[in-house]
Amino acid sequence: MERAEHHLLPKTFATLLVTESADRVAVRLNRPQVRNAIDAAMVAELNTVCAMLEAEPKVLILSGTPADEAAGTKGVFASGADIAELKERCREDALAGINSGLFERIARLPLPVIAALDGYALGGGAELAYAADFRIGTRALRMGQPEAGLGIMAAAGATWRLKELVGEPVAKEMLLAGRILTGEGCLRAGLITELVESAGLMAAAHALADRICVQDPLALQATKRVFHLPRDAHPEADNKEQAELFESPAKFERMQAFLDRRKTK
Structure with a gap:
């Protein structure tokens, strides 16, 4: 599928490379000199991307520096x-939940998030990937949580x-x-x-995004909202979301199109 891409907020980001098309935003972590270590500037810039996607929902693809x-x-x-x-960082920083707050925000984005993982995805990098709805990896992927060896714990979702x-x-x-999983693992x-x-x-990440983006956006958002709710919220939450979808124009249009296609077969 052809995607007309343009840079979002040109020259704004110092730690990210961000491109946008009509239905998705691709964000590449861009601190290759330190293996894309997540610092305060990257956290702030990812929060900026989240704010945009909360206001204008699109599929998000997260990736790192590609192999060359x-x-x-x-x-x-x-x-x-x-x-x-x-x-x-000190006690107050830990209580502020700098990284955990960002990753929870990413997990709660209205439309699905895809993490495209190559090479190291360790510590906070792994926890960022866990917040995604989908993870695609390579054979070179190495994923793990080394925090305890540094005298701390994995406190951002792991x-x-x-x-x-x-x-x-x-x-x-x-x-x-300290087990590190390979891509196969x-x-x-x-x-x-x-x-x-x-x-x-x-290419695999965009192919998955293509499959997601042919679905109805409102149905995707409703499904994602109820998916992680506690068990006692169901089925009431499902019924309420379905009630809204039953009245949506897309429901009538998509179902009529389905019936019309069936008539032609």
């Missing part, structure tokens, strides 16, 4: 939080999102024993849904 075979460099998603900056994604045994190995654990070569990573 010609230059002999490997890809990297994000090696974690910026350790030099993290070393100076202690609960990771358990939900891969189950308690694997999550504890990663959190408490991530696929076996269910942490990613697709394993591709590095050269095909973004």
Whole structure:
């Protein structure tokens, strides 16, 4: 599918490369000199992107620095939080939930989020990926939580999102024993849904976005809203969302189109 892309807010971002088309926004983490370590500037810029997507919902694709075979460099998603900056943070910073607040905001974006993962996705980089709705990885992917070895814990979602994604045994190995999963290991654990070569990573992410974007946007938003609600919120929440969708113009248009296609077969 052809996508007319243009830079969003040109020259505004220092740590991100952001391009936008009619139905999606692609955000590339862009601090390659420090393996895309997540610092305060990147957090602020990702919050700016979130604000835009909350106001104008679109699918979000998150990626890191791509591999460059010609230059002999490997890809990297994000090696974690910026350790030099993290070393100076104190109790008040932890209570402010700087990274956890951002990742929760990403998880709650109205339309799906896709994480395209190559190379290192460690610490906060892994936790950023857990906040996505979909994760696609490469054979070069290395995913894990090394925080305990640095005297801290993975406090930006890993202690609960990771358990939900891969189950308690694997999550504890990663959190408490420093296990690093390869791309193949991530696929076996269910942490990613697709394993591709590095050269095909973004094509696979956009292909998934294509499949998402042919769905009705309001139906996608309603489904995502109720998906992570606690069990006792169902079925009431589902019924209320469905009641709204039953009255939407898209419902009538899409169902009529379906019936019209069936008549022609």
